Amino acid sequence: MKSGVDTAKASKAPAIARAAAVLRLLGKHGAPLGVQAIARELGLVPSTCLYVLRALVAEDLVAFDADTKRYSLDAGVLTLARAWLRKDQFNDLAQPALDRIAREFGTTAMGVQVFGLDHIIVTAMSQSGQNFQLSTQVGSRFPALVSATGRCIAAFGGYPQSELKPRFDQLRWDEPPSWEDWLAQVDDARVSGVAVDAGHYLSGVTVVAAPVWKGGRPSHALVAIGIGAALRNELPRLKEALKAAASALSGQIAA
Amino acid sequence: MKSGVDTAKASKAPAIARAAAVLRLLGKHGAPLGVQAIARELGLVPSTCLYVLRALVAEDLVAFDADTKRYSLDAGVLTLARAWLRKDQFNDLAQPALDRIAREFGTTAMGVQVFGLDHIIVTAMSQSGQNFQLSTQVGSRFPALVSATGRCIAAFGGYPQSELKPRFDQLRWDEPPSWEDWLAQVDDARVSGVAVDAGHYLSGVTVVAAPVWKGGRPSHALVAIGIGAALRNELPRLKEALKAAASALSGQIAA
DNA sequence: GAATGTTATTCTATATATTGAATGAAAAGC
DNA sequence: GCTTTTCATTCAATATATAGAATAACATTC
CATH class of the missing domain: 3.30.450.40 (GAF domain)
Incomplete structure (x- = not known):
């Protein structure tokens, strides 16, 4: 399912479409994933994927395990959801x-x-x-x-x-x-x-x-x-x- | 509080930092906001802000009211939060x-x-x-x-x-x-x-x-x-x- | 234990996203 | 009711994020 990424080409802000696709993939998959696995799944270039992941980590939306080099969703997404629910x-x-x-x-x-x-x-x-x-x-x-x-x-x-x-x-x-x-x-x-x-x-x-x-x-x-x-x-x-x-x-x- | 955006300069994927800042701002503010208000608050150029918002709308993370031209958080953030909570x-x-x-x-x-x-x-x-x-x-x-x-x-x-x-x-x-x-x-x-x-x-x-x-x-x-x-x-x-x-x-x- | 296949990561040229001014539309003010 | 201000949006030039190859680290296999 690459549905999240094909919107990247049409958009003027492809990085965001990719970021959303990464977040959804991590959410769906549950278990932590490596850069390459994510890139392969979404049809991205590994290096691009790495930068996307680093940006998401900086925002607390994705957690990075330095030992295993695996990425997974982080608690930042909760903060957004709470704000939405409230209003x-x-x-x-x-x-x-x-x-x-x-x-x-x-x-x-x-x-x-x-x-x-x-x-x-x-x-x-x-x-x-x-x-x-x-x-x-x-x-x-x-x-x-x-x-x-x-x-x-x-x-x-x-x-x-x-x-x-x-x-x-x-x-x-x-x-x-x-x-x-x-x-x-x-x-x-x-x-x-x-x-x-x-x-x-x-x-x-x-x-x-x-x-x-x-x-x-x-x-x-x-x-x-x-x-x-x-x-x-x-x-x-x-x-x-x-x-x-x-x-x-x-x-x-x-x- | 422009904390979300200043990370943009350092990163290799500033669009993502901006997107996250926009999401957080919309979450904090509660009420729907217009492009200009968001751009001013975050220190962004309005046109850039517009593209960020459009990308987020395409991902169901932000809702756009065509009548009032206002943006607010959308239910997509919930999906991510649920995935995180589950695992x-x-x-x-x-x-x-x-x-x-x-x-x-x-x-x-x-x-x-x-x-x-x-x-x-x-x-x-x-x-x-x-x-x-x-x-x-x-x-x-x-x-x-x-x-x-x-x-x-x-x-x-x-x-x-x-x-x-x-x-x-x-x-x-x-x-x-x-x-x-x-x-x-x-x-x-x-x-x-x-x-x-x-x-x-x-x-x-x-x-x-x-x-x-x-x-x-x-x-x-x-x-x-x-x-x-x-x-x-x-x-x-x-x-x-x-x-x-x-x-x-x-x-x-x-x- | 060496070799092979992975993996994450760095680097640079280039395609492209961002910028800031210009346009058009809609409120706000007089 | 007209002017002025504010707003969302478009456009073209340029600064920059991205792609792809190359490297380095790692794990796996023989």
């Missing part, structure tokens, strides 16, 4: 609604932020506290078009099918829907205002998502995720609850 | 000890990471759940030499006084100790293995810190913070508990 209004506003939904329906409820057709990032979460729960972590990234959120984005984002199809073809599902089925489900979502993924993304798991609007586009979404069998009877109510909460948020954010 | 062994190991200390003594307990003489970052925390508690947030940065942690770093870091003095002179305290008093307290810490700040940093608040060693230097510290009056009787036990926990961690991390 994001969607999070503050969404949390109470997520807590309520998680408690009432025994699901895991999440708030996600939409980044065009590229991906979504989980920015808030509430766990039901019940026995079995499906969990992700705040900060997780997913492809934009997958699962219920994907149908929301496709339904309300106003993208032409020609843009959706190639992205759709690259998605990974437990039980992949056909393109036609998927389009039909997207239409459903457009009509009802809520999207449902019934076991396609994860077998046996039902995901519901409702869009939160900002400036004529879905900028965020509220998502509930639970065991399909356990949810069946409550599904209509859950859909309405998510839709109502998302709609309320849309109004508050615009203000 | 930092100090955090995983320290959390149980912090929970225990917070519960037993009714204090707030924190794990911090030391960045030389520059600063420390809070990376883990446990609150006692009692009525009154002093709280910080994970990700917070403090000057290295302040409070109890500062005495630890001074005592065990092996820095000459000539390096310590200028930094000491710039610290902010509620009740500043004299240089001589402070040195004496540092010596106390060196002998006893634990440092105490009794109301100097924050009036009425006692802070205790014990160093966690890695490769011959204190790389982290365990810190407990509580109301001085409430803590008085327990202080000797708290010091021993922190020291023991920090010592145990030092062993585990080395392994």
